[in-house]
Amino acid sequence: MSQVKSFLKSVANALYTMKRVVKFMLWYPAVALMPRNPKKILFGAWWGNQFSDNPKYFLKYILSLNQGFECYWFGNECIRSKVEAFPGVTFVKKGSLKARWHLLTAKWMVTNLGAECDVTNRFPTYGRIKQLTFWHGTAYKGVCNRDYHAELSKNPFKRFAQYFLSKDFSIAAPLWSWASFSFEEMRFLMPYEVPWQFKPEMSIAAGTARIDYLIQNKDNPDEIRRVKANIASMLGLPTDKRWILYMPTWRKGIGVNYSFMTSKRTGEINAILEKKNAILIEKQHPQVLQKNNIQGGWNGSIYMMSSDNALTDIDTQELLLSSDCLITDYSSCLCDFETMDRPVIHYVYDYKEYTSTERTDYHDVHEYAAGPVAFSEDEFIQALAMDDAAMLAVKGPKAGDLVAAEKGHACETFAKWVGLIP
Template identity: 25%
Template structure:
């Protein structure tokens, strides 16, 4: 069956590509995330930073989502709606293409002319295993970029990993700091909240989460009672790919849920404690040097090679409390709330931070200057 949405996407991408062959590049920037359907992540924070710090640069967020388009317009941010024929030439002329979820430009449009500067900021340090991308060598004959001119990573180990996975020359990697991490550090505050942000389980639905991950009514009651006692709030941010609904929170005064597609950055910057599992969100959070609880009730299942599997020995790279039940989460929180002793994980947090962020001294200025130094036709 034909996918009409995909056909339209290819048609617009093709029109932009053809226009880009005839049009001269200008110095403008285009930014996008998650295939054009999100305003988030490193692209968002680099986009906003350039707008604030380099007013001479012409920048546009490109989206395929009408609601995002309307929202950014209402905030007076420069935005282009992808499926508008009037925007084809503006998109085609832009020199810098900045993505987070694609190393080939697909966050904005599918076929990137080789005269463009394609920048991949990526969306996180990998903890879970990833599959290799297929090589698209045929694109070399069509004047279409197959790999980025710059791929942002935070360590040499990630450069080597992505180089192998995506067939990208090692000299295309820039080791720096994610724009979203720079943003996280700059806005950090502690307001007595706990953020629970688990990742998704491939192919698992409501039954699996109810049985293995989600708390019972009794566990929620006990947790809420403790939160009230210590004056803390508990925020839940499910991964957008989780195919399950968290239990109703109507009766719990200090427990709330954040919409799955909402940007997690604000909640993360304010969290006193992060609870996660196999999500790479904790790598960013290490930069705040705060307590982490790793809730892994299904570790034996998740770690299997037949499932996702992990790139590292889990215990070696997860500096924090380990919990396999909601009662154990509550016990760990009680220790943290009482604050009777210095964190036993402070030293290991620093060690893992330095392992995965090897150039913390570099910032958005360094990334911007590197992007601007890239010549056409790289």
């Protein structure tokens, strides 16, 4: 019986390889010979479900140059109206015939998760498109553990197909823009054994596109008022109160995130918010929002953003710019907010469990803390009651190191480095 299973498995692996070979033979001539338009750029983010993050802010920079670039945003129908309302960019449905045409003729692609997730939808490009990767956050924790990304198969048939013919190799090795880690640390954080592994010669510590917006506008009262009023009108929030924003990271295997909406201490929290003339806005991680149909609503002065609002209506960078204080745990939004020199509370209620089961290469919260660290609700309530000056006075010895490369011109630096602009 075991011999039969082994034989059938070998046959299946051989068929898998043959499928990849046929795909390669069918598509490679067209992909290899089709002329590429050096002014055509394809953008995408978050599996095609969001018009946001670093690709959006790099898009805004490219359009501001007025150099005749053709910009296309690849996505799913849920963001069509959002993209079509944005001047200068054309919406393209992922996986459509039109998408394939653009993949055959474009020279550039900008992503934050990866080409397959955000743009190509497994359509082969065989290295003909230059993939520009800003990732989706600063590496506050190990962003590419082997537990989260598949290595090359040990089976020789699949290994051959993966390395030479598969959808994975159809992606050009990415040109990375990152924030502040040494090349040795980045090799550890990006431990791929496949063709797009992290390489110093294909990377630059330029910073991140989305943080450019925060640095350039953190002291711009007109822009802050504009975006705050816009968000307030969409969500029904008051503009005459301070906004305290809660943005936790995603937990893969240890249950749902903590929510202030269901805390047994909401009475005490609301009392502090009332005293501070503030509201607490809770925005859960996109993974949580997508998997759970969160309806949103109020609990005293605590407001929960719904899945629809948080995923499609609200720009996270504008929400950060509008907020006076950030509550987070291990999320890289810390790095975005830290560049604005505003108060931060690290609420790490599951620190021991998280660092032992979720992200074993997570950097010590005490080292990089940009404000008080709370391990329990008692400690959190004490931290929340502190005034801004007291919060800002609490810093870890490496506070600011994660954003050392952020100077407010990452887009320009990266665009020149890759040869997109002179």
